[in-house]
Amino acid sequence: MISVTEAKDIILQHIPVRKTKWVTLHEAAGLVTASDVTAGTDIPAFPQSSMDGYALKFEDRETPLLITGEMAAGTSQPIVIQKGEAARIFTGAPLPEGADTVVMQEKTMVERQYLTVTDQALSPGLNVRPKGSEVKEGEKAMPAGTVLSPAAIGFLAGIGCSRVEVYQPPVIAIIMTGNELQEPGKPLAFGQVYEANSYQLKAALRKTGITEVKVFTSEDDPEILAEVLRKALDVSDVVMLNGGVSVGDYDFVTHAAETCGVQQKFHKIRQKPGKPLFFGTFHEKLVFGLPGNPSSSLTCFYEYVLPAMEQLTGLPASVRKMEAETSHDYSKPQGLTHFLKAFYSEGKVTPLHAQESYRLHSFSQANCFIVLPEESEGCRKGDHVEVHLLPV
Numbered sequence: 521m522i523s524v525t526e527a528k529d530i531i532l533q534h535i536p537v538r539k540t541k542w543v544t545l546h547e548a549a550g551l552v553t554a555s556d557v558t559a560g561t562d563i564p565a566f567p568q569s570s571m572d573g574y575a576l577k578f579e580d581r582e583t584p585l586l587i588t589g590e591m592a593a594g595t596s597q598p599i600v601i602q603k604g605e606a607a608r609i610f611t612g613a614p615l616p617e618g619a620d621t622v623v624m625q626e627k628t629m630v631e632r633q634y635l636t637v638t639d640q641a642l643s644p645g646l647n648v649r650p651k652g653s654e655v656k657e658g659e660k661a662m663p664a665g666t667v668l669s670p671a672a673i674g675f676l677a678g679i680g681c682s683r684v685e686v687y688q689p690p691v692i693a694i695i696m697t698g699n700e701l702q703e704p705g706k707p708l709a710f711g712q713v714y715e716a717n718s719y720q721l722k723a724a725l726r727k728t729g730i731t732e733v734k735v736f737t738s739e740d741d742p743e744i745l746a747e748v749l750r751k752a753l754d755v756s757d758v759v760m761l762n763g764g765v766s767v768g769d770y771d772f773v774t775h776a777a778e779t780c781g782v783q784q785k786f787h788k789i790r791q792k793p794g795k796p797l798f799f800g801t802f803h804e805k806l807v808f809g810l811p812g813n814p815s816s817s818l819t820c821f822y823e824y825v826l827p828a829m830e831q832l833t834g835l836p837a838s839v840r841k842m843e844a845e846t847s848h849d850y851s852k853p854q855g856l857t858h859f860l861k862a863f864y865s866e867g868k869v870t871p872l873h874a875q876e877s878y879r880l881h882s883f884s885q886a887n888c889f890i891v892l893p894e895e896s897e898g899c900r901k902g903d904h905v906e907v908h909l910l911p912v
Contacts, residue, residue, distance in 0.1 A: 521788040523894065524823075524857045527799070530785050531824055535831045536804040539688040545677055548668045550729035551686040552834035557662040562652035563679045567615040571647040574628055574635055575619035576606040578644040584634040591616055606635045615648060622647035655679055665834060687834040692725060692733045693756035694718050695748055697763040697773070698812060699740045716814045716880065717762045724821055727911055728829050728838070740764070746776040753780060753802050757832075760825065761798075763812030773798060773809040782807050790894055791857040793877035794820040813877040819859050819889070822910055838911035843904045844869040846890065851898040860890040862907070869907050887912050 540554040576585055585606035589599040593612035600617040601607050607616045627639035655661045661679055666672055676684060701715040702708055718735045725733055734755060738748040752759045764773040774787060782800040789797050793816035798809025808825055810817040822839055830837055847870045852858050861872045861882050869890055872882040891906040899905050
């Protein structure tokens, strides 16, 4: 067995080079830019009013001005104002040639086509968005490595960008192993349990922007499992096998991986839960063998699989590490790192009930792990412990 730190280092050493692709903005939400985005034109492309009001020459503000025209947003006919003139203007409209300032309509008086400015605080250029004030032509508008949030996508659309190069999310294959698994919603026969792992893993992957997930099932048969693994490797970048990674008579994952040419990098970690975690590679593909117990499977996902997916997609780490004061005692023997399901709030962290690896009820209430290292014998109330905040 290897340590938690060694396992994480090995995985990161085998992350393949990121793939990229071009997508439309409609497809880009949550992805990460793989190259700089350069502005193709000045935005705004012209001096633009930021208010409904009147456009004028600032130097003319103290005399009545003849209103000679009107500029609305989207107008295609430019107008020119001369000395002693003003034009009605609306938010987003181009500034008339000759004007340099916009006065709010609430700070004016109009009588018989003549405008009087009542704004004593009016300053040159007020309420005017200069040409190129958002971004200038040829300028780097967005650097590579930017997460495409709704605001980022709106910004790109606003500068006329319709497509962007992003890091391509990997295609995931989840293989569910076990004769005992039954689909939720169907009655349980004797000896069966409901299959939960594919549901929780797909939900967790969706939060990273990974939506192309294929689910396979396999009986507890080494030849059948090897054939299913071959099919999964053919159609995916990352394979997650669930169950069958321990040392029981029906734990066939390591044998199937070897049969299919997967290069084992490690099997078993000094941790609880999730000790039998398997990791290997098949050319540029990653293969994880997760424990079948749902709590163990999800713990291993957050601690090992999720960081690998974030490396592949360019996303920042979503599991945040910090210290917090524990509210309860917890004892453990030395020798294994423990990941305790816990709840963090306002600087304090509480270990939850039911830490057994098969129990998800407490996990459904958790927002973090308390991490107790191998050499630790646990913690006492008031101790400061390492906490991993989960992206729940």
